[in-house]
Amino acid sequence: MKVTVVGAGAVGASCAEYIAIKNFASEVVVLDIKEGYAEGKAMDLMQTASLNGFDTKIVGSTNDYSKTADSDIAVITSGIPRKPGMTREELIGINAGIVKTVSENLIKHSPNVILVVVSNPMDTMTYLVHKTTGLPRNRIIGMGGALDSARFKYRLAEALEAPISDVDGMVIGGHSDTGMVPLTAHATRNSVKVSEFLSEERLEQVAADTKVGGATLTKLLGTSAWYAPGAAVSGLVQAIACDQKKMFPCSTLLEGEYGLNDLCIGVPVILGKNGIEKIVEIKLSDAEKAKMQESAAGVSKTNGLLEL
Numbered sequence: 672m673k674v675t676v677v678g679a680g681a682v683g684a685s686c687a688e689y690i691a692i693k694n695f696a697s698e699v700v701v702l703d704i705k706e707g708y709a710e711g712k713a714m715d716l717m718q719t720a721s722l723n724g725f726d727t728k729i730v731g732s733t734n735d736y737s738k739t740a741d742s743d744i745a746v747i748t749s750g751i752p753r754k755p756g757m758t759r760e761e762l763i764g765i766n767a768g769i770v771k772t773v774s775e776n777l778i779k780h781s782p783n784v785i786l787v788v789v790s791n792p793m794d795t796m797t798y799l800v801h802k803t804t805g806l807p808r809n810r811i812i813g814m815g816g817a818l819d820s821a822r823f824k825y826r827l828a829e830a831l832e833a834p835i836s837d838v839d840g841m842v843i844g845g846h847s848d849t850g851m852v853p854l855t856a857h858a859t860r861n862s863v864k865v866s867e868f869l870s871e872e873r874l875e876q877v878a879a880d881t882k883v884g885g886a887t888l889t890k891l892l893g894t895s896a897w898y899a900p901g902a903a904v905s906g907l908v909q910a911i912a913c914d915q916k917k918m919f920p921c922s923t924l925l926e927g928e929y930g931l932n933d934l935c936i937g938v939p940v941i942l943g944k945n946g947i948e949k950i951v952e953i954k955l956s957d958a959e960k961a962k963m964q965e966s967a968a969g970v971s972k973t974n975g976l977l978e979l
């Protein structure tokens with residue numbers, strides 16, 4: 672199993688590290704445009720192999736896509752991150768050009784590759800990859816919901832004063848400060864609805880904290896987060912590589928599902944060796960449906976800024 676990670680920055684390197692530590696890939700190629708940077712990250716990571724006990728070979732490349740040839744899965748993290756005070760949508764001008772070129776280069780050398788899009792604004796970048804590559808929708812996966820759901824579980828555990836392993840919950844919708852839809856009514860602690868333990872007001876606070884999870888970290892760090900994003904990507908890659916048939920909320924092209932069309936947005940999907948093997952349509956309340964519609968309108972508005 673060969674995995675390429677484009678962008679050897681904060682998220683790309685974290686993602687490569689988690690994939691290597693999980694020891695399911697034979698090779699991870701890390702590619703960056705900055706001279707020597709990916710080679711340096713790859714060498715540093717390889718020097719953790721004996722310490723962390725993995726056999727994955729990590730190779731660095733300065734923009735040489737021949738090294739990525741015949742990748743089974745490729746992750747696109749190339750592009751600029753936001754700074755405090757910015758929205759993800761403000762990154763579109765620079766990142767759209769990068770994501771378009773990178774995805775075309777990847778497909779040229781790996782025609783059967785499954786792409787995982789991370790660069791922001793992620794739902795719009797995923798849509799751009801659809802529009803420009805023409806790959807079938809099962810092979811283009813946007814990562815956002817897996818991360819947002821991990822942050823939701825963190826906030827739920829905090830409110831419940833419970834270990835995170837006790838809680839379960841999911842965030843669907845757009846990966847933006849306003850567009851996320853944390854499904855508080857479906858969240859559970861050991862199969863008991865969290866609404867049995869937390870007031871409506873506290874649950875609203877959990878949802879609000881979840882939605883600004885990325886902005887909160889950006890303010891603290893001066894740039895956006897990388898550990899949880901890297902771990903979330905590695906989870907998706909592992910589910911595909913190991914044909915796990917796991918369910919994650921991912922950004923995918925909708926063709927009527929959830930009453931939506933012609934956009935990529937986060938919904939639950941089953942991930943296996945073919946990428947997105949199924950879009951899971953869960954029953955939403957009228958209030959949840961309205962939030963999803965509003966979120967979709969926001970994503971479509973950003974998509975409208977693309978020069979297609």
Ligand SMILES: NC(=O)c1ccc[n+]([C@@H]2O[C@H](COP(=O)([O-])OP(=O)(O)OC[C@H]3O[C@@H](n4cnc5c(N)ncnc54)[C@H](O)[C@@H]3O)[C@@H](O)[C@H]2O)c1
Binds near residue numbers: 773789791
């Ligand atoms: N979807 C998500 O949940 C999520 C989570 C975190 C970050 N992000 C996004 O991921 C992107 C990367 O974030 P980061 O913190 O790793 O940024 P970073 O600046 O640390 O790394 C980005 C890397 O991309 C490289 N790059 C730029 N153009 C390139 C090109 N054409 N080809 C190859 N490499 C190129 C840069 O040299 C840099 O090393 C940002 O857009 C950020 O907003 C998304």
Ligand SMILES: O=C(O)C[C@H](O)C(=O)O
Binds near residue numbers: 752753886
């Ligand atoms: O917040 C960001 O800009 C990066 C990423 O989308 C995140 O949620 O951490």
